[in-house]
Amino acid sequence: MLDNYQKSQPIAYRILKNAVSKDKYSHAYLFETNGFYDSYNLIFSFIKEILCKNINKETHNPQKCNICRMIDSGNYPEIEIISPDGMWIKKEQLRKLQNEFNKKAIIGNTKIYIIKEAEKLNKQSANSMLKFLEEPEEGIIAILVTDNIYGILETIRSRCQLIELKESKKELSVKNTNNKLSLILYNKEELEEEEIEKIEKVIKFINYYEKNHLDTIIYMQKLWHDYIKTKEDMLYAFDLMILYYKDVLNKISNRDIEIFDDYEKEIEEVSNKNTITEICDKLNILTDFKEKIKYNANAKLLMDKLVITLEGR
Numbered sequence: 001m002l003d004n005y006q007k008s009q010p011i012a013y014r015i016l017k018n019a020v021s022k023d024k025y026s027h028a029y030l031f032e033t034n035g036f037y038d039s040y041n042l043i044f045s046f047i048k049e050i051l052c053k054n055i056n057k058e059t060h061n062p063q064k065c066n067i068c069r070m071i072d073s074g075n076y077p078e079i080e081i082i083s084p085d086g087m088w089i090k091k092e093q094l095r096k097l098q099n100e101f102n103k104k105a106i107i108g109n110t111k112i113y114i115i116k117e118a119e120k121l122n123k124q125s126a127n128s129m130l131k132f133l134e135e136p137e138e139g140i141i142a143i144l145v146t147d148n149i150y151g152i153l154e155t156i157r158s159r160c161q162l163i164e165l166k167e168s169k170k171e172l173s174v175k176n177t178n179n180k181l182s183l184i185l186y187n188k189e190e191l192e193e194e195e196i197e198k199i200e201k202v203i204k205f206i207n208y209y210e211k212n213h214l215d216t217i218i219y220m221q222k223l224w225h226d227y228i229k230t231k232e233d234m235l236y237a238f239d240l241m242i243l244y245y246k247d248v249l250n251k252i253s254n255r256d257i258e259i260f261d262d263y264e265k266e267i268e269e270v271s272n273k274n275t276i277t278e279i280c281d282k283l284n285i286l287t288d289f290k291e292k293i294k295y296n297a298n299a300k301l302l303m304d305k306l307v308i309t310l311e312g313r
């Protein structure tokens with residue numbers, strides 16, 4: 001039930017519930033998940049409110065309701081889900097979707113498509129996506145989902161209603177996998193010395209790379225591998241780099257530095273060397289490479305390739 005998110009996601013809840021009560025929906029929503037662990041459940045709760053006309057009746061039993069059961073089991077014919085095929089969401093995938101949507105609905109009169117990891121729309125597929133969004137058809141609702149809002153083209157972003165989810169402190173500690181990161185985000189003073197040192201190393205690495213580019217590869221052992229050893233360290237270090245570049249983006253856009261205010265001088269230097277587009281590209285590359293770490297990639301190869309990819313953008 002959408003009502004389950006009233007406390008944890010009050011703003012998103014208000015916007016979505018309001019749409020439900022008026023039965024008036026945007027033709028496109030862009031969910032920025034911000035790492036909220038329950039994002040897809042929230043999104044599907046919203047979808048159920050759109051599609052199941054009985055959901056708010058007292059007699060409604062989700063275990064017995066055909067519509068809700070079909071949605072839960074992934075068999076509702078008017079919902080299409082698109083995830084990246086490899087690195088990107090491809091144009092052909094959207095073409096197939098378009099064909100699907102030209103057919104008449106079997107149930108009801110609303111069709112919904114969900115684009116997972118929408119930041120992975122490449123140039124061509126983003127263009128066909130734009131056509132979708134520019135000429136919205138009656139009864140079709142698009143739901144784009146991303147945890148990297150900077151990877152979404154402005155032209156797409158501006159045509160969607162943004163639903164920003166927040167990752168709250170409580171959820172972080174429940175999840176417990178990202179504890180160190182939560183300390184940086186919320187309780188910097190509680191960090192241990194060893195942690196602070198690790199953060200310094202990662203930031204030194206970025207600053208070294210920004211000055212020396214490909215030469216970074218020669219000193220990779222000293223700059224990186226001597227400190228970042230386990231897979232957990234790698235994931236953590238990538239999160240740090242992503243947060244750091246987000247702060248660079250804040251600086252370029254004349255917004256406040258959110259996290260690394262101790263490194264204002266360094267952030268300014270990096271921001272002077274990059275355009276907004278370049279930083280967004282770098283954020284995308286880092287997000288992609290972070291995914292690769294999860295699949296047991298060889299750390300040494302991966303880091304060399306990261307520098308090469310960042311240079312060859």
Ligand SMILES: [Zn+2]
Nearest residue numbers: 052065067068
């Ligand atoms: Zn139902």
